[in-house]
Amino acid sequence: MTTPISPVASDGAASRVRPGPTAIALVLVLGSIMVALDQTVVNVAVHRLSQDFAASLAAVQWVITGYSLALGAVIPVTAWAAGRFGAKRLYLVAIALFGTGSLLAGTAWNIESLIAFRVLQGLGGGMVMPLAMTILLRAAPPGRLGRLMSMLGLAILVGPLAGPLLGGRLVDEVSWRWMFLLNVPIVVLVELLGLRVFPRDEPAADRRLDVPGLLLLSPGLAALIYGVTAGGERGDVTSPGVLGPLLAGGALVAGFVARTLTSRHPLIEPRLFRRRPVAAAGAVLALFATGYFGSMLLLPLYFQVVRGETATAAGLLAAPLALASGTSMQISGRLIDRIGPRAIVTAAAITASCGFVLFAVQLSADASYWGLCGALVLVGLGGGSTMMPTMTAAGAGAPRDLAAAVSTAVNLVSTTVAAVGTAAASVLLTAAISARVPAAGDDGLRAFHALPPDARAAAAPTLADAFQHTYVWAVVLTALAVVPALFLPRRDEFLRGAESTQPDTRPGGEPCQTTESRSAT
Numbered sequence: 001m002t003t004p005i006s007p008v009a010s011d012g013a014a015s016r017v018r019p020g021p022t023a024i025a026l027v028l029v030l031g032s033i034m035v036a037l038d039q040t041v042v043n044v045a046v047h048r049l050s051q052d053f054a055a056s057l058a059a060v061q062w063v064i065t066g067y068s069l070a071l072g073a074v075i076p077v078t079a080w081a082a083g084r085f086g087a088k089r090l091y092l093v094a095i096a097l098f099g100t101g102s103l104l105a106g107t108a109w110n111i112e113s114l115i116a117f118r119v120l121q122g123l124g125g126g127m128v129m130p131l132a133m134t135i136l137l138r139a140a141p142p143g144r145l146g147r148l149m150s151m152l153g154l155a156i157l158v159g160p161l162a163g164p165l166l167g168g169r170l171v172d173e174v175s176w177r178w179m180f181l182l183n184v185p186i187v188v189l190v191e192l193l194g195l196r197v198f199p200r201d202e203p204a205a206d207r208r209l210d211v212p213g214l215l216l217l218s219p220g221l222a223a224l225i226y227g228v229t230a231g232g233e234r235g236d237v238t239s240p241g242v243l244g245p246l247l248a249g250g251a252l253v254a255g256f257v258a259r260t261l262t263s264r265h266p267l268i269e270p271r272l273f274r275r276r277p278v279a280a281a282g283a284v285l286a287l288f289a290t291g292y293f294g295s296m297l298l299l300p301l302y303f304q305v306v307r308g309e310t311a312t313a314a315g316l317l318a319a320p321l322a323l324a325s326g327t328s329m330q331i332s333g334r335l336i337d338r339i340g341p342r343a344i345v346t347a348a349a350i351t352a353s354c355g356f357v358l359f360a361v362q363l364s365a366d367a368s369y370w371g372l373c374g375a376l377v378l379v380g381l382g383g384g385s386t387m388m389p390t391m392t393a394a395g396a397g398a399p400r401d402l403a404a405a406v407s408t409a410v411n412l413v414s415t416t417v418a419a420v421g422t423a424a425a426s427v428l429l430t431a432a433i434s435a436r437v438p439a440a441g442d443d444g445l446r447a448f449h450a451l452p453p454d455a456r457a458a459a460a461p462t463l464a465d466a467f468q469h470t471y472v473w474a475v476v477l478t479a480l481a482v483v484p485a486l487f488l489p490r491r492d493e494f495l496r497g498a499e500s501t502q503p504d505t506r507p508g509g510e511p512c513q514t515t516e517s518r519s520a521t
Contacts (some may be wrong), residue, residue, distance in 0.1 A: 169312050
């Protein structure tokens with residue numbers, strides 16, 4: 001009697017030791033941590049960079065916003081590039097580009113060169129998270145999607161937690177340059193592990209790039225962010241140098257939307273947003289991420305500028321928020337299969353908004369750190385249970401062959417509005433400081449550095465009021481996110497959608513998006 005040969009055995013020894021989805025997720029987490037870390041690590045260095053380069057807050061803010069804007073600019077092309085070149089290959093290229101930008105940023109000689117190298121970082125980093133989601137959505141077996149996505153969400157824990165702590169320590173004790181140079185050995189490790197554990201995929205040679213759409217969307221987003229930032233720096237949104245970019249950016253984005261609705265090969269598939277889970281998730285992310293990530297710029301500045309703390313101390317004081325965020329993310333990722341995203345995200349958005357309210361009402365020049373940290377715990381609990389469960393709901397609500405398109409769309413929304421939020425926070429804070437501290441004029445934070453120590457101490461209560469006023473917008477935006485959260489899938493809808501993300505059993509495991517599959521959506 002002949003014993004049948006199993007498919008696993010016939011694939012040879014390499015197939016018998018093929019890494020499972022957990023190993024894949026862990027490598028993806030390591031790569032995503034770097035990108036998340038570099039979105040927060042610079043926040044505690046804004047004060048030092050402003051001093052070292054004699055730059056205004058509006059200029060230094062571009063070290064953060066330029067990075068975030070580059071993230072958003074490259075995300076639209078990720079879905080096409082993943083199909084054209086393969087998700088594994090593109091992920092490793094993106095990590096290498098990020099590492100190159102990190103190395104160059106660590107050697108920057110002025111604020112302009114630092115901004116330029118941060119943009120290069122962002123061009124690589126922008127592809128990392130959507131590609132990681134794509135790889136994981138395709139590797140996740142039924143019933144484990146929420147848990148594996150929560151593992152990927154560890155980057156959101158480690159980034160905000162380690163970013164301020166590590167950045168503060170390096171700024172105070174070593175040099176801000178090592179905030180970027182430390183990425184280099186991690187990049188090498190991710191490259192080696194990724195080559196070994198990521199499943200092989202086959203590129204889809206027939207995928208076409210919507211070049212006109214790309215040329216409309218990326219410059220449009222850049223112009224809008226520039227207009228918002230320039231308006232805050234000049235204190236006048238009606239000047240030609242501000243109004244022009246705003247109008248041009250709006251026109252380009254509107255042109256992109258019009259083209260997307262008529263193109264045979266759109267850069268971002270518009271049919272995705274006809275699916276309620278994707279549309280609701282996009283709305284939640286647009287509102288919540290603007291307020292949540294924009295406030296990340298304000299927190300370390302408050303502790304350093306108003307309270308006179310070091311960068312290390314500012315990072316430590318922000319740790320409760322990050323720890324609560326990561327803890328709640330892991331819990332919510334495991335509960336999403338039992339409760340469903342609608343209940344979890346709705347409660348989480350309410351919790352975060354209440355945390356922002358409690359933090360803002362306490363904000364003063366001598367507020368209790370215990371009270372402030374308690375409010376930050378609520379913000380973190382809400383934030384951790386909002387972001388990744390929302391992205392998971394969107395991914396589970398689309399067919400498996402649209403995994404790259406869904407992850408690209410939700411990451412584009414999240415990254416773009418995070419850049420808008422950071423720019424808006426800088427604009428509002430600079431305007432609030434200038435209005436309350438006449439000696440600062442229109443220079444905001446840079447002029448405050450030039451004040452004598454006694455004058456800075458005397459201005460602390462007024463500055464605290466400026467920060468308190470700026471935090472109001474975070475309260476409003478996170479509260480508004482509750483409305484679209486009510487349209488996320490219930491538990492039964494979520495579980496039915498998750499069944500469409502079962503792993504592909506074909507050799508190579510990289511499904512192609514066909515015309516028929518697009519029409520079916």
